[in-house]
Amino acid sequence: MxxxxxxxxxxxxxxxxxxxxxxxxxxxxxxxxxxxxxxxxxxxxxxxxxxxxxxxxxxxxxxxxxxxxxxxxxxxxxxxxxxxxxxxxxxxxxxxxxxxxxxxxxxxxxxxxxxxxxxxxxxxxxxxxxxxxxxxxxxxxxxxxxxxxYARETRGRHLVKPYGVRLEAGKRYLLFQVWDFDGDDFYDFTFFFVEEDLASGAVATHAMRSRYYAxxxxxxxxxxxxxxxxxxxxxxxxxxxxxxxxxxxxxxx
Ligand SMILES: C[S@@+](CC[C@H](N)C(=O)[O-])C[C@H]1O[C@@H](n2cnc3c(N)ncnc32)[C@H](O)[C@@H]1O
The missing domain is CATH 3.40.50.150 (Vaccinia Virus protein VP39)
Structure with a gap:
């Protein structure tokens, strides 16, 4: 964690x-x-x-x-x-x-x-x-x-949670999480940051994984x-x- x-x-x-x-x-x-x-x-x-x-x-x-x-x-x-x-x-x-x-x-x-x-x-x-x-x-x-x-959150797998787009220092970042519930009380998630250099077009993806007790x-x-x-x-x-x-x-x- x-x-x-x-x-x-x-x-x-x-x-x-x-x-x-x-x-x-x-x-x-x-x-x-x-x-x-x-x-x-x-x-x-x-x-x-x-x-x-x-x-x-x-x-x-x-x-x-x-x-x-x-x-x-x-x-x-x-x-x-x-x-x-x-x-x-x-x-x-x-x-x-x-x-x-x-x-x-x-x-x-x-x-x-x-x-x-x-x-x-x-x-x-x-x-x-x-x-x-x-x-x-x-x-x-x-x-x-x-x-x-968490009472308001849908349970399921492959749930996409968008966080939006950010612009910083010539880069565009697209942020979203993907949730996979394991039963009703726990879920594993990946936080994706897709980083795009607006000048060169180079793309890098940062993906971090963790687990929550819902x-x-x-x-x-x-x-x-x-x-x-x-x-x-x-x-x-x-x-x-x-x-x-x-x-x-x-x-x-
Ligand atoms: C979603 S972040 C919120 C951080 C901060 N409160 C904020 O709003 O910017 C959750 C934080 O909980 C910390 N955390 C998780 N488990 C912890 C633990 N057992 N003891 C102390 N910190 C913990 C993480 O390292 C992380 O920084």
Missing amino acids: SRFYDDLAPLYHLIHEDWPASVRTQGEQLASLIGTGWPGGRRLLDVSCGIGTQAIGLALQGYDVTASDLSAGAVVRAREEAHRWGVGLAVSACDMRRAHAHHGGGFDVVLSCDNSLPHLLSDDDILIALRQMFDCLVDGGGCVVSVRD LSVERVCALMREAGFENVHRAQTAFYQPVIAATKPGPRR
């Missing part, structure tokens, strides 16, 4: 039509959620930061953000991007199933956004990650997870309750995918 994101790291921004705009918008939307749910909270931990979409966005909003990701390639790029954006961001490589062992506690809010949790392929592994996130928090701290709404939002909520969180709910946000918010019991210091 980390190989998938290592290979994807240089191209990752192309998934977004306008990655800098996504950084800003997602930062603003998550800041609004955090400001309402856990007012005064400043110390944030992103346990699946990738190249930094939410971590940089939230740092731009003035939060003190610590970030990590399983993929060493994504971590290197997140550091470079944070430097480019001029924000302070402590970034390191870590499996979220070891988040507390790696980062320790004391965070006001812990995040894992853009469908990262379903890369863990069993309820047991997701529960381990959620318990580690729980341990990273102060009492009364918040957990924010965003996932794809669990429902309700199942994520149930696992968060099992990990010890309270007030687990689907948050009302303008975020582009379902956001689940929850709180670690106890009075906030």
Whole structure:
């Protein structure tokens, strides 16, 4: 799995039509959620930061953000991007199933956004990650997870998911995924980036493969309750995918 994101790291921004705009918008939307749910909270931990979409966005909003990701390639790029954006961001490589062992506690809010949790392929592994996130928090701290709404996705094989066309530095990129479900709960997918040099006509195809656990939002909520969180709910946000918010019991210091 980390190989998938290592290979994807240089191209990752192309998934977004306008990655800098996504950084800003997602930062603003998550800041609004955090400001309402856990007012005064400043110390944030992103346990699946990738190249930094939410971590940089939230740092731009003035939060003190610590970030990590399983993929060493994504971590290197997140550091470079944070430097480019001029924000302070402590970034390191870590499996979220070891988040507390790696980062320790004391965070006001812990995040894992853009469908990262379903890369863990069993309820047991997701529960381990959620318990580690729980341990990273102060009492009364918040957990924010965003996932794809798999209840709305058709099951089947050879399913093509178009992501569109991007133009960058004289090249045209055509992006799409192909999904093959294995039963109702798991699917293997390939992410294709067809890169065409507009001057020479040369074409190169990048294809990266991984697997997802297509669990429902309700199942994520149930696992968060099992990990010890309270007030687990689907948050009302303008975020582009379902956001689940929850709180670690106890009075906030
Ligand atoms: C779809 S990307 C989202 C990245 C980032 N949140 C963003 O929106 O740009 C999913 C991320 O989850 C990370 N990931 C998957 N499994 C992980 C694990 N066990 N621990 C930490 N990160 C993991 C991947 O390396 C990848 O960067």
